[in-house]
Amino acid sequence: MTITSILRLVGWRLLAGVGVLWGAATLTFLVLHFTPGDPAQAIVGGENAAPTPEVIAQVTAEYGLDQPWYLQYLDHLWRIVRGDLGTSYRLHTPVTQAIGEQAAATVELALAAAVIGLALALAVAVATAKRRRWIRGLAAGSELVVASTPTFWLGIVLLTVFSFGLRLFPATGSHGLASLVLPALALALPIAGVLGHVLREALEEVLDEPFIVSARTRGLADLTVRLRHALRHALMPLVTMTGYWVGALLGGAVITETLFTRQGIGRLLISAVNAKDLPVVLGVVLLSAWIYVLVNLVVDLLYLAIDPRLRPVAGVRPVAKGVS
Amino acid sequence: MTLVKVENLRVAFGGVTAVDGVSFEIRRGECLALVGESGSGKSVTARTLVGLTGEGARVSADELTFGGQDLTRVRERGWRRIRGGRIGFVLQDALVSLDPLRKVGKEIAEVLAAHTTLSGTARTARVAELLTQVGVPEPELRAGQLPHELSGGLRQRALIATAIAGEPELVIADEPTTALDVTVQAQVLDLLAELKSKDRSLLVISHDLAVVARLADRVAVLKDGRVVEHGPTARVLSQPEHDYTKQLLRAIPAEHTKGTRLSGTGPSPAPPRRAPGEVVVRADGISKSFGGRPAVREVSFALRAGETVGIVGESGSGKTTTARIALGLTEPDAGTVEVRGQSWTGPGRRALRRDVQLVYQDTLAAFDPRYTVAKVLAEALAVAGGPRRLRRERSVELLELVGLGAQHLARRPLHLSGGQRQRVAIARALAPEPGVIVCDEPVSALDVSVQAQVLDLLEDVQRETGVAYLFISHDLGVVYHVCDRVLVMKDGRVVEEGPVETVFRAPSHPYTQELIAAIPRLTAV
Numbered sequence: 001m002t003i004t005s006i007l008r009l010v011g012w013r014l015l016a017g018v019g020v021l022w023g024a025a026t027l028t029f030l031v032l033h034f035t036p037g038d039p040a041q042a043i044v045g046g047e048n049a050a051p052t053p054e055v056i057a058q059v060t061a062e063y064g065l066d067q068p069w070y071l072q073y074l075d076h077l078w079r080i081v082r083g084d085l086g087t088s089y090r091l092h093t094p095v096t097q098a099i100g101e102q103a104a105a106t107v108e109l110a111l112a113a114a115v116i117g118l119a120l121a122l123a124v125a126v127a128t129a130k131r132r133r134w135i136r137g138l139a140a141g142s143e144l145v146v147a148s149t150p151t152f153w154l155g156i157v158l159l160t161v162f163s164f165g166l167r168l169f170p171a172t173g174s175h176g177l178a179s180l181v182l183p184a185l186a187l188a189l190p191i192a193g194v195l196g197h198v199l200r201e202a203l204e205e206v207l208d209e210p211f212i213v214s215a216r217t218r219g220l221a222d223l224t225v226r227l228r229h230a231l232r233h234a235l236m237p238l239v240t241m242t243g244y245w246v247g248a249l250l251g252g253a254v255i256t257e258t259l260f261t262r263q264g265i266g267r268l269l270i271s272a273v274n275a276k277d278l279p280v281v282l283g284v285v286l287l288s289a290w291i292y293v294l295v296n297l298v299v300d301l302l303y304l305a306i307d308p309r310l311r312p313v314a315g316v317r318p319v320a321k322g323v324s
Numbered sequence: 325m326t327l328v329k330v331e332n333l334r335v336a337f338g339g340v341t342a343v344d345g346v347s348f349e350i351r352r353g354e355c356l357a358l359v360g361e362s363g364s365g366k367s368v369t370a371r372t373l374v375g376l377t378g379e380g381a382r383v384s385a386d387e388l389t390f391g392g393q394d395l396t397r398v399r400e401r402g403w404r405r406i407r408g409g410r411i412g413f414v415l416q417d418a419l420v421s422l423d424p425l426r427k428v429g430k431e432i433a434e435v436l437a438a439h440t441t442l443s444g445t446a447r448t449a450r451v452a453e454l455l456t457q458v459g460v461p462e463p464e465l466r467a468g469q470l471p472h473e474l475s476g477g478l479r480q481r482a483l484i485a486t487a488i489a490g491e492p493e494l495v496i497a498d499e500p501t502t503a504l505d506v507t508v509q510a511q512v513l514d515l516l517a518e519l520k521s522k523d524r525s526l527l528v529i530s531h532d533l534a535v536v537a538r539l540a541d542r543v544a545v546l547k548d549g550r551v552v553e554h555g556p557t558a559r560v561l562s563q564p565e566h567d568y569t570k571q572l573l574r575a576i577p578a579e580h581t582k583g584t585r586l587s588g589t590g591p592s593p594a595p596p597r598r599a600p601g602e603v604v605v606r607a608d609g610i611s612k613s614f615g616g617r618p619a620v621r622e623v624s625f626a627l628r629a630g631e632t633v634g635i636v637g638e639s640g641s642g643k644t645t646t647a648r649i650a651l652g653l654t655e656p657d658a659g660t661v662e663v664r665g666q667s668w669t670g671p672g673r674r675a676l677r678r679d680v681q682l683v684y685q686d687t688l689a690a691f692d693p694r695y696t697v698a699k700v701l702a703e704a705l706a707v708a709g710g711p712r713r714l715r716r717e718r719s720v721e722l723l724e725l726v727g728l729g730a731q732h733l734a735r736r737p738l739h740l741s742g743g744q745r746q747r748v749a750i751a752r753a754l755a756p757e758p759g760v761i762v763c764d765e766p767v768s769a770l771d772v773s774v775q776a777q778v779l780d781l782l783e784d785v786q787r788e789t790g791v792a793y794l795f796i797s798h799d800l801g802v803v804y805h806v807c808d809r810v811l812v813m814k815d816g817r818v819v820e821e822g823p824v825e826t827v828f829r830a831p832s833h834p835y836t837q838e839l840i841a842a843i844p845r846l847t848a849v
Contacts (some may be wrong), residue, residue, distance in 0.1 A: 130379075214421040217374055217413035218435045219404040228434075229423050307425060308394060309472055 002016040005311075006301075011133035013300060017293030022077070024289035028282035029076045033069065033276065040065055085286065087278035090272065095283035099265060109256065110249045112180055113187035117245070120188065121196035125234075126226050129203035140197065147193030153253045155186040155259040172261040187252045191245050195238060202234035209233075235306055242299045243292070250288060325352045327494060327525050327825035328373065331387035335368050335549075337380055342368045344549035350494065355517075355526035357557070358365035359572075360744075361771035364402035366529045370496050373527070375403040409439040414488030418479035428482040429467025433487035447845050454485040459515060476639065477508035481515065488519060495519055498529040505638040505798055512541055512840040531771060533569030533572060534801075534844035537561055539797065540635035545569050553820055566748040576844075577805030579828065586776030586805070594783060601629030604759040604792050605680070610649050611816075619645040621816040622659070627760060630786060632793040634803040634824065636839070637813035640735075643796045646813070647762045650794055666758060678708055681753035685765035687745035691737040698721070698733040701755060707719075708756030721749040725788065727781060743774035747781065753786065762794045767784070767802060779806055791815050800843050804828050812836045 023185040037205050039061045041051070050060075060066050064075050079086065085095035146154070147215045162182060163171040206212065215229045216222075254266035265284060272280035304311050328350040334697040335343040343365040350356045360367040373390065375398060382749060388395045390406070390568050391545075397407065403617055415421035422431055428449045436447045455463035457480040470481055478498065481820070487495055490575070493594050501509040517539055520526045530536050535542060536557065543560045545553040545568065545600045552564040564570045575586050605627040612620045620642040627633050648654040650661055652668040661668050663676045684690060691700055701719040709716070719732045726737050726747040746766060767775040777801065785791065797803050803810055803824065810827050812835065820833040831837045 022698055060358070106717060171385050177772070191364075210417070210420045211414050211423045213371075214415050215423065216376055217407050217411075219406070219408035219438045220434065220489070221404060222400075229426070249558070280431075309424065 006304075007245075009300065009304075010297065013297045014293075017290075017297070020289055020293050021080075021286065024286050025036075025077055025080050026073075029073055030286060031282065032076075032278060033072070047114040051265055056132055070304065076289055080286070088272070088277055088280045090277040090280070093262070095279045096266060099283055099287060102263055102265045102268045105262060106253055106257070106266060108180065109183055109253060109264060111185065112184035112193065113249060113252070114245070117188035117191035117195060119193035119201055122231075123239075124192075124196045125199035125203055126231065129200045129230075130207045136200075139200065143193040143197045145193070146189040147197065147253070149190060151186055151190060151255045153200055155183070155256060158182045158186055159260075179260075183256045183262055185251065186259070187256050190252070192250050194248075195241065195245060198237050198241060199234055202237045203230055206230040206233040214302045232306060236303070239299055239302045241307065242295060246291065246295050250291070326350070327352045327391055327693065328527070329387055329389045330369075330373075333369065333372065333385040333388060334383070335365070335372060336382045342381075342549055343372070346544075346546070346549065346551055348544050348551065348554065350525050350527060350580075352436070352525055352824070353494070353522040353544070355520050355522065355528060355540045357528045357530060357540035358544045358546055359530055359533055359536055359543055361531055361773060363548070364546040365549035367498055368548050369526060370413075370498055370529050370633035373494075373572040374407050374413055378409075380493075380663060386655060401833050402725055404438070404684070408435045408487075408492070408799050410492050410494070411490040412495040414480075414484050414487045414495065414497040414500050417503040418483040419471060419476070421483055422486075424471055427468055427470060428474065428479075432482070432486050432705045434739060435486055435586065440777075450483075450489075454489055455482065455607065458482070458485045458488070458657055459511070460485070475508075477511060480504060480512050484512075484515065484519075485644050486492045492525060493523060493725050495523045496529070499531070500528065501535060502531075506800060506844075507638065507658060507838055507842040509535070509844070513844070515743070528701050532576075532654070532770075532844070534560065534576060538844060540544040545572070546615070558751075567791070572772060575772045576801065577776070577779060577799075578801040579804050579807050581801075582824075587773065587780050594780075595787065597783075598630040598787060598790060600631040601790065603627065604629050604649055604664055605794070606662045607646075607650060608660050608662075609645070610661060612645055612654060612656050613648060618816050620649065622661075623811075623816075623818050625811055627792045627794055629759065630790045630793050631809070632786065634795045634807035634810040635813060636797065636800060636803050636810060638798070641813040642816040643813055645777075645816075646683075647764050647794060647796055650760075652676060652681055678756035679759045681751050681756065681758040681761045683749045683761055683763045683766045685768045687739060687749060687769060690749050691745070693736065693738055694731065695736065696736075696738075697735050700737075700748060700752055701733075704752045704755035718755075722754055723748075725754065725785060726751045727777075740771050741774070743777060746770065746778050750778075750781065750785065754789065754791070757789070758791060760792045760794060764794075764796045765798065768797065768799065775802070782806065800828070800839060812839070 002159045037067055038061070040056050052302070064072055067075070083096060085099075087093065088095055088098050124139055124143070129134050159171055160180065162168045169182050203226070212225060212229055215225050220228070253264060255267055256262070257264040257266035258270055265287075268280065269284050271277075272284070328351050330349065331347045333343055333346045334341065344367065346369055348356060358369060360366045366777060368377060369379075372383055373395070375395070377383055385394070385396060390411070401797075424429060429448070432451045432454055433447045437448055442445075442450060443638055451467050452463040452501075455466055460478055461479050465477065466482070471482070474482065484500075500511050500516060504512060513535065514525065516528070526539070528536055528539055533543075538555045538645055542555065543557050545552045545560065545566065547568050550604075553560060553564065553569045556789050560569060561573065564573055574581075575588055584592055585594050587674055603626045604796070608624050609622050610620060610624070611618065611622055623642070623646055627631060635646060637643050645654060649656050652661070652673060655668075663679055666672050666676055668676060686697065695703075698716070698719060701722060702715050704713045719733060723732055724728055728744065728751070730749055732740070732744070732748070738747065750761075764781070767778050770778060782793065784804065786793065795803065795805075801824050807824045809822065810824045811818045812827065812833065816833050819837045820831065825838060831840050
């Protein structure tokens, strides 16, 4: 596979991503446009504010609210292209700035949770696939329990035991590694449960394949067979589920950040929703859309990295199956 | 000198006995063949020799030794030294026996890393040497390729290279040529024969007596986990003592079996066949390309009622595409196919569908696993039309025609044997009273004795109904046995055609000559 064909793939995906973002931007415009109430009123402080008519007129002119809808739409798109997501009604700062300030804490949490979740899932699945009945039963049972436990409840349990009980970790805040442990665990465990289950099922299927028997007849140790031969095949369904667990991370971050009183986009979103701060909510929506576009691109590249058979060969179209 | 000694080996999975007191020995430099059908315990026996009998297996033996070492006392660490280092193992289909995501060179180097002290660069050089030794051209290039990028023959050679990389004293080959075309099969058998030397013994597992005939010094015939006959290859094949061996030998379709029944306890001539009737399918100059690659080029043939026309050729020769075009499933780029004078592109194509039916290789994939046999047949009869109230009666008639009965109506495909499933597939194909049945490798997945029954059944059905068969097979013995005429395909073209006796006894095209010469023969012993 040539660099050009990879670049072409990336280019097409990014182009499709622009389409997705355009859809999301249009959706945000429709929401803003059709929300009941006077947008100018909302901009200056919501229902409870009592601005003078001059202020309203000034805001209307500044935001182009007296323009026909299509001009407003084009203006809306143009602002987004320039990276201007509007100004928070509540914070009176640009949305990009509001999100930017909170992003680092959430990225930290999400990455930590992703690493912990994946590592747990991998370790448990590799260790328990195709083992004795009770070992698999125990693993599957634990996975089912953590996967079906609500994040907030799991968080409360962790807080009660490790923070209030054993006093090992702080209960709140977003400073330092110690404050990251409990929220990351609360976020990671349900994901690890689901991914571990999927991975073990996939591993058990692969471990029955003839090429695994073949590898064993070469005198390889069991762990080598699992890690070197089986794992790569079993990763495919995991990659397919990337959308799921990225979604779980984003959604879980909202709950976890609130529960552990951490900074982050999740909490920003909650307070924005509570304050009907539409630009911030829509900014987060756009950001999520962009994350999904990027994640799907990475997923497509991961498929190619894991299974070379999927890579397009220059000049040859894949031949239809069943041709002989 | 004895290398392997097995005395009264028993293997059970749960309560099911797979191997029931098998004894044999392999001397140094000798090739022993274990021959038997599915479920005979041959593969389980072979895997027990490398300690990979399987989950939940209970193994016991009066003696189980390899080079004097008691294999019943070997622990996991000991097995790892034996596997690959002292016993090499070749499994059947290299496409599934080599890791599809790893380069073949890495698979071979893995053995070297486990059993030698060679450095990384020395291993790379040794991989190329090994590939050369097993007859793989351009070894450096091939070592960097993935299994699916190699042809079936090269893949099998690469797999053999993994088995001999650790310079084992014994190589076990489990159905080493089953998935291969006949000419490639001959080459791989020659390669295996070369591996045998004064320091290296061979244990070949096969369902095919003809395959082992050219390879083995001695044969052990297994049935239901027991050795029923054991002796020098020539003696077992020419003067079989046990009834089962005789039955197996008689069931192998070949030149001399034509016009006789393959199944049953004694040889019996088949009843006379019908004279061919009117033309039911006529293909005229059909061509088809996929992505610029021609699959079928200007193929023409006519198929008459009551006649069987065979298509032979290697994988990729265009056999299946030709069949799909005849079935109206693939539209040709050029040329026409007429069924009883009607074109597939004409207005009556829906009605034609009933007239051309299909029976194919994979008997399990051919059915919805949730359907009962009754439902499978009812569905086919519904498409064929006819009154609903007669469906059950007609289903039973169809089942009886294929040697089954009303008691099979409630069964599901998974609970039938492979042979029974293929009978149901034939019954289903017969439901709309077709003029033609396209048989695409209909017996390739079956054991030789079941194959014999299905081939006899196909002839009986033809005599009864006058249906014509378009018969695709890579097994030339089968084709010789069942076909009236044969088309030989290579690279999408028909290179030779004619009555089966003429083509097989006096092939005129060099490719046909090569094919015929490669057929494994029992008489070669």
